[in-house]
Amino acid sequence: MKKQHERAIILENARITKTIYRLILQSPTIAREARPGQFVMIRVDIAYDPLLRRPFSFFKIDKEEGIIEIGYQVVGRGTTILAAKKKGDILDLVGPLGNGFRMPPEDADMVWFVAGGVGITAMVPCIEEVRIKRPKTRRVLFYGAKTADELLPHSFLEPICHEIYYSTDDGSKGFCGFLPDCIDAKVQNGLAMPALIYACGPPMMLKKTAEWTISNGIAGQFCLEALMGCGLGACLGCAVPGSVKYGDFKTEYVHVCFEGPVFSVENIRWDEI
Ligand SMILES: Cc1cc2nc3c(=O)[nH]c(=O)nc-3n(C[C@H](O)[C@H](O)[C@H](O)COP(=O)(O)OP(=O)(O)OC[C@H]3O[C@@H](n4cnc5c(N)ncnc54)[C@H](O)[C@@H]3O)c2cc1C
Ligand code: FES
Numbered sequence: 510m511k512k513q514h515e516r517a518i519i520l521e522n523a524r525i526t527k528t529i530y531r532l533i534l535q536s537p538t539i540a541r542e543a544r545p546g547q548f549v550m551i552r553v554d555i556a557y558d559p560l561l562r563r564p565f566s567f568f569k570i571d572k573e574e575g576i577i578e579i580g581y582q583v584v585g586r587g588t589t590i591l592a593a594k595k596k597g598d599i600l601d602l603v604g605p606l607g608n609g610f611r612m613p614p615e616d617a618d619m620v621w622f623v624a625g626g627v628g629i630t631a632m633v634p635c636i637e638e639v640r641i642k643r644p645k646t647r648r649v650l651f652y653g654a655k656t657a658d659e660l661l662p663h664s665f666l667e668p669i670c671h672e673i674y675y676s677t678d679d680g681s682k683g684f685c686g687f688l689p690d691c692i693d694a695k696v697q698n699g700l701a702m703p704a705l706i707y708a709c710g711p712p713m714m715l716k717k718t719a720e721w722t723i724s725n726g727i728a729g730q731f732c733l734e735a736l737m738g739c740g741l742g743a744c745l746g747c748a749v750p751g752s753v754k755y756g757d758f759k760t761e762y763v764h765v766c767f768e769g770p771v772f773s774v775e776n777i778r779w780d781e782i
Pocket of ligand 2: 736737738739740741742743744745746747748764765766767
């Protein structure tokens with residue numbers, strides 16, 4: 510998978526929920542190589558302030574039209590600058606980076622997608638790819654946010670999922686409480702176990718979902734976030750406790766930017782996260 514350096518034109522940059530912005534970019538070279546679960550590093554301003562690029566997952570990849578989309582939340586200086594960008598502005602990108610999601614086995618009856626907060630934007634292209642490549646596999650989405658107005662509109666999700674279970678911290682839509690408790694409640698009510706769980710979201714949600722996944726003996730592909738200096742495997746700033754095998758050698762840490770961001774659930778030491 511070749512990473513590319515591209516100056517992308519902004520086609521649209523607008524808020525689509527209380528907290529999520531959608532950035533649509535003409536970026537044909539990166540779109541051609543991109544896969545769900547991978548990410549791009551964006552220089553948010555040509556003035557090099559902030560100095561470091563910021564990482565964002567793909568929300569949509571349209572190879573034919575040469576378009577990529579990013580869904581992002583404003584949390585600090587870089588994303589505040591990004592939110593002020595207008596149609597026609599240019600952004601400097603490097604990508605696609607990281608490994609991306611792997612498809613479930615051909616005979617998987619059902620997979621679950623567990624997404625918290627802005628993590629839904631990385632999950633959407635994965636659900637879409639499973640829909641196309643594994644049409645017989647049932648696609649069940651568990652999706653949580655703090656409040657109903659932070660949830661991505663149903664119209665983004667309904668065409669690509671068989672079932673959707675919402676949860677909100679305040680009960681304004683769906684289950685009242687946290688996503689792992691929503692999962693527990695659905696299983697208690699008779700929902701069958703999946704062949705595989707894909708997950709993306711805040712660290713605590715991922716950790717609880719990972720513990721549940723491992724204790725039920727289910728395979729999992731979990732998309733992690735970490736503070737990133739380079740996104741290219743050079744600064745080692747994105748190390749998290751976990752192990753991958755290189756021949757007979759097992760690592761003590763994994764690097765989210767080049768061994769991830771998607772990890773098999775058993776490869777992360779969740780008790781140290
Ligand atoms: C592989 C990857 C994919 C990502 N995809 C998305 C995405 O699709 N949409 C999205 O909204 N965000 C995504 N993020 C997070 C995003 O990169 C950060 O929110 C962004 O870099 C913050 O930049 P900032 O300058 O606005 O914030 P800063 O001013 O740098 O920081 C503001 C606050 O956010 C925290 N923060 C910054 N970066 C991260 C991070 N990576 N993880 C956890 N906390 C962080 C800081 O510690 C600080 O408290 C992704 C991160 C990674 C590593
Ligand atoms: S961000 Fe530099 S090595 Fe991962």
